[in-house]
Amino acid sequence: MQQTPVERSAADKERSKRPRESSFSAENWDLLSRFWHPIVYGSDLGAKPLPIRLLDQRLVVYRAGRRVVVANDVCIHRGAPLSRGWIADETLVCPYHGLRFDGSGRCVAIPPAGPVAHIPPKLRLTTYPVAERYGIVWTCLSPEPLAPLPEWPGMEQMNLQKVKLAPADWDCSAFRHVENFNDVAHFSFVHAGTFGDPTAPIVARYDVAPSANGLRRSMPVNQVDRDSFGKGSDQTTVMEYDYDYTLPFNSSLVISSPDGRDEYIYDAVCPVSSAKSRIFI
Known part of the structure; x- marks a missing residue:
């Protein structure tokens, strides 16, 4: 009808x-x-x-x-x-x-x-x-969305192992969560003891380029090897971090290691209210 x-x-x-x-x-x-x-x-x-x-x-x-x-x-x-x-x-x-x-x-x-x-x-x-x-x-609460859904081709690659986490509720705005996901300066402090290197807090300079519906940037990050978690190792590797942010609150991160391995992380945020967000990652 x-x-x-x-x-x-x-x-x-x-x-x-x-x-x-x-x-x-x-x-x-x-x-x-x-x-x-x-x-x-x-x-x-x-x-x-x-x-x-x-x-x-x-x-x-x-x-x-x-x-x-x-x-x-x-x-x-x-x-x-x-x-x-x-x-x-x-x-x-x-x-x-x-x-x-x-x-x-x-x-x-x-x-x-x-x-x-x-x-x-x-x-x-x-x-x-x-x-x-x-x-x-x-x-979308409007009949005509301003922009399309984010393009995340890695999510549709059948040869990748996929891990879906349960939705997480954060007591912060969606703006603040997106800032957190795209921020590498906190790694050496918040994530020290896991993948953050407390001995290398300086963030390398990088360029930001506009995309059709967001921003893109790439940078080297001195990362504590994830394989060494819990083993007391301080071995680090310079990884390439490729971020792709899509309006309004969606981000993708591809972490590339020198040996050719890639890890894809996708982060989609539901702005429940101005002070609460639900995260799909």
Whole structure:
């Protein structure tokens, strides 16, 4: 069922609203809401809908058959949180009155009114664009994202051994986490005893080059050999660090050793609020 122009306009207006409890400035929220953000691993979507927060917006994420749906976590009938509902016959069931919503967000059943009840066209959820890539579900709070998803070809190379970590919640802004991931000056202090070399704190000069949707840079880093962790060895190797940052909060790092080995690290950040982030790495 296609939305009419009036319905599309109303839905777009609803999407553009900054939450009342937003911890972001209006300027920051308006800008960040126009980018793709990671919100959950696709493998974590099962038989129940999940509650998610993105930019202080409360969302519900669920699978309707093979389709992933992201919508505001509120039933437009009487305001119940849809994340407390369940999935039945590829529809999301509201836990309050049993209204059912399909993969487009349209209400397809009102059980208390009977099987032949008239369902107003406006009885539909406010849904958002969805993309599933690299095993992550991404969404954008605007109907037209400003930039594409990050390009991480290493994630799609079948010959690489892949390790997925559980999402981690950090009590800091997404801006601060991205700064941390891309910062090498703290290695000799925070990571001394693992891969950081406390005897070589000076960071080599490097150039930063703009990319289509971010920044790139490369630099040599004196790294304590990872194979020596826990062995009391202070052997170090000069590794090449290649960073690729993609707006707004996504980074990739390729660490190349002199013997030809490469390690790929990908870091995607969900700005839950202005002071809390969820990290997918």
